[in-house]
Amino acid sequence: xxxYFLTPRPCKNAVLFIFSLIFYxxxxxxxxxxLLVSIGIDYFHSKVIERHFQQKKxxxxxxxxxxxxxxxxxxxxxxxxxxxxxxxxxxxxxPLLNIPLPIGISFFTFQTMSYTIDVYRGEAKAQKSFLxxxxxxxxxxxxxxxxxxxxxxxxxxxxxxKHNFENAYVGxxxxxxxxxxxxxxANSFGLLANKIDLTxxxxxxxxxxxxxxYMLQIYYDFSGYSDMAIGLGKFLGFNFLENFSYPYIxxxxxxxxxRWHISLGQWFRDYVYIPLGGxxxxxxxxxxxxxxxxxxxxxxxxxxxxxxxxxxxxxLILSIEKxxxxxxxxxxxxMLGHAYTLFIVLLSFVLFRYQNLGTVLVTYKTMFGxxxxxxxxxxxxxxxxxxxxxxxIGIIGATPLVKNYFSKLLNNMKGKKxxxxxxxxxxxxxxxxSTSYLVDGSFNPFLYFRF
Amino acid sequence: xMNKIKTISILIIVYxxxxxxxxxxxxxxxxxxxxxxxxFPEITFEEIFSGKWFLDYEKYSLDQMIFRNQFRQLKLWxxxxxxxxxxxxxxxxxxGYIFKKVDYKNVEDLDKFVNYIHSIKGDYFxxxxxxFALIPDKGFFSERKDIIxxxxxxxxxxxxxxxxxxxxxxxxxxxxxxxxxxDTHWKQDKIHDVVEAIIEGMDYNINYKKNEFNINIYKDFLxxxxxxxxxxxxxxxLVYLDHPDFSKFDIYDYEKGPKSIYDEDKLDNMxxxxxxxxxxxxxxxxxxxxxxNNEELIVFRDSFGSSILPLLSLQYKKIIAVxxxxxxxxxxxxxxxxxxxxxVLFLYSTSIIHNYxxxx
Numbered sequence: 001x002x003x004y005f006l007t008p009r010p011c012k013n014a015v016l017f018i019f020s021l022i023f024y025x026x027x028x029x030x031x032x033x034x035l036l037v038s039i040g041i042d043y044f045h046s047k048v049i050e051r052h053f054q055q056k057k058x059x060x061x062x063x064x065x066x067x068x069x070x071x072x073x074x075x076x077x078x079x080x081x082x083x084x085x086x087x088x089x090x091x092x093x094x095p096l097l098n099i100p101l102p103i104g105i106s107f108f109t110f111q112t113m114s115y116t117i118d119v120y121r122g123e124a125k126a127q128k129s130f131l132x133x134x135x136x137x138x139x140x141x142x143x144x145x146x147x148x149x150x151x152x153x154x155x156x157x158x159x160x161x162k163h164n165f166e167n168a169y170v171g172x173x174x175x176x177x178x179x180x181x182x183x184x185x186a187n188s189f190g191l192l193a194n195k196i197d198l199t200x201x202x203x204x205x206x207x208x209x210x211x212x213x214y215m216l217q218i219y220y221d222f223s224g225y226s227d228m229a230i231g232l233g234k235f236l237g238f239n240f241l242e243n244f245s246y247p248y249i250x251x252x253x254x255x256x257x258x259r260w261h262i263s264l265g266q267w268f269r270d271y272v273y274i275p276l277g278g279x280x281x282x283x284x285x286x287x288x289x290x291x292x293x294x295x296x297x298x299x300x301x302x303x304x305x306x307x308x309x310x311x312x313x314x315x316l317i318l319s320i321e322k323x324x325x326x327x328x329x330x331x332x333x334x335m336l337g338h339a340y341t342l343f344i345v346l347l348s349f350v351l352f353r354y355q356n357l358g359t360v361l362v363t364y365k366t367m368f369g370x371x372x373x374x375x376x377x378x379x380x381x382x383x384x385x386x387x388x389x390x391x392x393i394g395i396i397g398a399t400p401l402v403k404n405y406f407s408k409l410l411n412n413m414k415g416k417k418x419x420x421x422x423x424x425x426x427x428x429x430x431x432x433x434s435t436s437y438l439v440d441g442s443f444n445p446f447l448y449f450r451f
Numbered sequence: 452x453m454n455k456i457k458t459i460s461i462l463i464i465v466y467x468x469x470x471x472x473x474x475x476x477x478x479x480x481x482x483x484x485x486x487x488x489x490x491f492p493e494i495t496f497e498e499i500f501s502g503k504w505f506l507d508y509e510k511y512s513l514d515q516m517i518f519r520n521q522f523r524q525l526k527l528w529x530x531x532x533x534x535x536x537x538x539x540x541x542x543x544x545x546x547g548y549i550f551k552k553v554d555y556k557n558v559e560d561l562d563k564f565v566n567y568i569h570s571i572k573g574d575y576f577x578x579x580x581x582x583f584a585l586i587p588d589k590g591f592f593s594e595r596k597d598i599i600x601x602x603x604x605x606x607x608x609x610x611x612x613x614x615x616x617x618x619x620x621x622x623x624x625x626x627x628x629x630x631x632x633x634d635t636h637w638k639q640d641k642i643h644d645v646v647e648a649i650i651e652g653m654d655y656n657i658n659y660k661k662n663e664f665n666i667n668i669y670k671d672f673l674x675x676x677x678x679x680x681x682x683x684x685x686x687x688x689l690v691y692l693d694h695p696d697f698s699k700f701d702i703y704d705y706e707k708g709p710k711s712i713y714d715e716d717k718l719d720n721m722x723x724x725x726x727x728x729x730x731x732x733x734x735x736x737x738x739x740x741x742x743x744n745n746e747e748l749i750v751f752r753d754s755f756g757s758s759i760l761p762l763l764s765l766q767y768k769k770i771i772a773v774x775x776x777x778x779x780x781x782x783x784x785x786x787x788x789x790x791x792x793x794x795v796l797f798l799y800s801t802s803i804i805h806n807y808x809x810x811x
Binding site: 026166168169176200387393424433440441 | 453
């Protein structure tokens with residue numbers, strides 16, 4: 001960081017690019033070459049596309065770029081999934097390839113594809129400098145876990161970004177808050193969520209409680225990481241778009257997906273749903289498009305049928321909402337909308353969590369009392385009491401209540417002065433507390449790293 | 452201007468920590484955590500390109516973090532005082548004692564443990580006097596009402612389901628000070644009342660004289676819980692009692708061969724409690740040629756048994772101590788000659804009963 005800010009402006013991208021490659025190398029020493037290949041593919045293809053804009057060669061180059069990117073992603077992420085299914089369907093014995101999954105491949109291949117497609121569409125100019133396009137794709141804050149940044153949103157900032165203390169402070173604050181969300185909240189909820197897999201004292205309450213814990217874990221894990229990425233980006237002068245907008249306050253699943261992993265939803269909307277015709281090719285085609293997009297969304301999350309089913313589950317709900325609810329939104333009481341959305345999302349994350357569909361089924365059955373497992377148990381009551389405050393913090397933190405309160409405070413001078421003192425103190429505290437959690441614990445998985 | 456001040460303030464803290472970390476010399480061991488700390492990993496081509504070096508570096512940087520102990524205490528404070536967690540990683544502290552929380556099951560689920568004991572009885576001891584003594588967890592003597600309630604529920608449930616056994620209540624013969632501050636176990640020099648309660652409970656005339664013992668003291672005792680919980684706890688004295696008759700005992704571990712009552716080499720280990728009968732063993736036979744009876748006792752026990760067995764052995768010609776965490780109950784007849792003349796004592800702590808899955 002010091003090196004970046006001390007470097008003269010013309011060299012800043014070089015510093016960023018090199019540091020980003022080192023950052024990726026630390027996690028994936030061998031696959032840094034894959035990242036360079038992925039950058040190279042779209043750098044050269046986009047130049048061809050622009051040179052032959054609106055001609056057949058441009059289309060060929062686009063198709064080639066997409067095939068290569070999807071091919072890379074499929075090879076590393078889906079090979080064994082495909083082999084397993086072929087073996088099951090046709091009673092074959094093809095050996096698995098057991099290829100390690102490069103960190104963040106789902107993110108950076110989608111990012112590179114968005115760039116090439118935008119150049120093809122004329123929405124962005126092809127970047128002449130390999131260094132600049134490499135900086136965009138490999139930019140370390142968002143490289144391995146998003147948000148999926150569209151080239152056109154930061155193309156200007158690649159060469160003309162502002163570095164000032166306002167950006168630095170906003171970025172630093174965001175980063176520290178994200179760190180706290182991930183290390184303190186997400187990991188704590190994760191510890192509770194995992195207890196259901198180890199307990200010998202299960203109960204219906206335990207299953208609901210740990211499912212809620214998982215729902216909060218995944219939110220704080222992913223939104224925390226997005227905050228860190230957006231914060232670091234801001235610190236460096238980049239303005240990434242928001243990736244999470246309090247999704248758990250949604251009143252419908254349609255609204256939920258406008259607030260959850262926004263960059264992914266927009267990617268599928270802009271590059272799959274709309275090219276397929278969106279909702280402009282008749283009702284039946286609209287539903288087909290929805291199911292295709294959500295099946296692919298599910299598959300993007302993981303090479304396993306539970307993820308595909310998870311995506312298709314949302315396709316079904318979204319289709320139902322589109323048909324029966326969307327135009328009648330005002331007639332549904334807010335509380336009912338909130339309760340319905342949270343209920344559906346909570347159930348969906350059970351399917352998301354377990355690759356073994358048998359476990360999913362047992363979990364659902366237990367949650368709805370269709371097994372012999374008792375309603376409560378000693379252990380579940382114990383952990384409900386022990387995690388009550390954490391749940392309260394987690395649930396309130398997932399709403400804009402705190403943000404709104406402090407926004408009101410900023411409306412007057414006294415409040416502003418108070419915030420000016422309290423906020424840095426709070427951030428330092430969160431930073432130190434996050435450090436203490438890292439130092440004390442070894443339990444620190446990032447759920448979306450497997451993507 | 453305000454943004455400048457705020458940004459610089461935060462960065463000063465962050466970078467100060469970074470530079471202090473770099474300047475700090477690496478430590479080899481953590482006395483507090485009682486373990487070796489990760490050292491700077493060796494740089495090799497293989498380690499770098501396999502990614503292992505970076506994982507090791509991460510562990511190294513966390514292990515060697517400046518103010519590591521203080522950071523651990525900060526986390527503990529936050530979890531106890533702000534999040535109001537009832538335990539932190541299964542541990543909590545009260546009155547200077549560290550407790551490991553038992554994962555209490557619903558008492559109704561203890562029927563599997565009850566059935567397990569009944570099956571052992573059915574297989575081997577149909578016609579023998581059988582006694583059951585429950586050792587309360589240290590937590591029973593804390594301020595934690597939920598733990599007290601769970602311990603009493605366990606006691607009540609076992610009393611109701613072991614009606615054919617002679618149930619010996621040990622709860623009234625113990626208090627918090629009879630346990631170590633940083634270990635789950637009781638102190639050998641504090642359980643004379645328990646020994647007498649057991650002997651009397653088994654209908655023996657008490658021939659047990661507390662003042663016949665000499666005291667050996669190990670002053671630097673820190674129990675197994677010490678490293679796990681980041682509170683400052685003082686070293687305690689581990690007392691192991693000596694008796695003139697102990698030197699005549701013949702002790703045989705069916706797995707490892709002859710043993711002595713106390714293995715003083717173990718005192719400086721991570722688990723000093725292993726001084727008692729060298730720690731765990733599946734089947735142990737203690738022969739006492741000094742008594743003028745032919746009484747034999749079979750004790751099904753856990754780790755608490757290690758410190759009490761030497762004291763009980765003063766009453767018996769032979770004690771066979773069985774730990775079915777290490778030997779399946781179904782194989783016992785291959786090693787032990789059961790007879791109607793033997794007494795049988797099941798001596799288990801609450802923590803084992805609620806983890807009955809560990810019994811084989």
